[in-house]
Amino acid sequence: MSDSDLLTKFIAGDRSAFRELFEEHNDAVLQVARYYAGERYEDVAQETWLAVCKGAHRFEGRSSFKTWLLHICANRARSLGYRESKYLSVDLQDPVAADRFDEGGAWRAPPVPFSDLLADNEERSSVLRVVHAAISELRDPTRAVVTLRDVEGLDTREVAEVLQLSEANVRVLLHRGRAYVREAVEKWRGGES
């Protein structure tokens, strides 16, 4: 069932529809709340869901429900006095360690494709744990950007709006965060074989 169908049912008094929306989107709310409020993120997340409970009928469908919800979260955080991450620095780092390349910039040892990891169920659950751990190790704002873009599926513009960053900064942070996660998978793969 789509989010807007669930929302219609929720507004009509269907608790299970609200539960489904909450279960589907609470992780994204927590990420945005953590980005703005750090350790006080639970307060912001709670305020967000309370605002949704009070104002669900105001959703006009001009964006996705998730984007609307995350804008509410960002607005609640700011109205509570929180601002975007203070420690934002967007220096562009090499996505792959320099010593993997020779003086001319060519690979010393070529990387091995990962795509087979998408097929094997047993290996897949292991690699998903590695990916989850690597994303958790990222610091905000990189963690928030990678989570909203790659885990939650917002587009770059939506991520930039919700986190109050430029799209260029979002792309730099994505570059950095994805490189870290890719490297974690590569190390795990090297260790398991």
Add this chain to the structure above:
Amino acid sequence: MLSVRDISCRQAVALVSDYLEGGLSRRERRRLEKHLANCGACSAYLDQMRTTIALSGSVKTSDLSAEALDDLVDVYWHFIEDSQ
């Protein structure tokens, strides 16, 4: 030997994430695609990044149990009922 317009593998991998986001200029995209067409190693790196992103899309970050989820939903549901 690289020509002036060619890019190295090290330069190519620095462009891959932006390439997947559609964030490269037309000129940068053409140079990267030309490099990828002739470089199996960088094509493998592109595959690694695509797979990493696909795997990230399957991660569930929540560690809430079904019971904890129900407890939280109850709190909000009581709020809704009380405010009506």
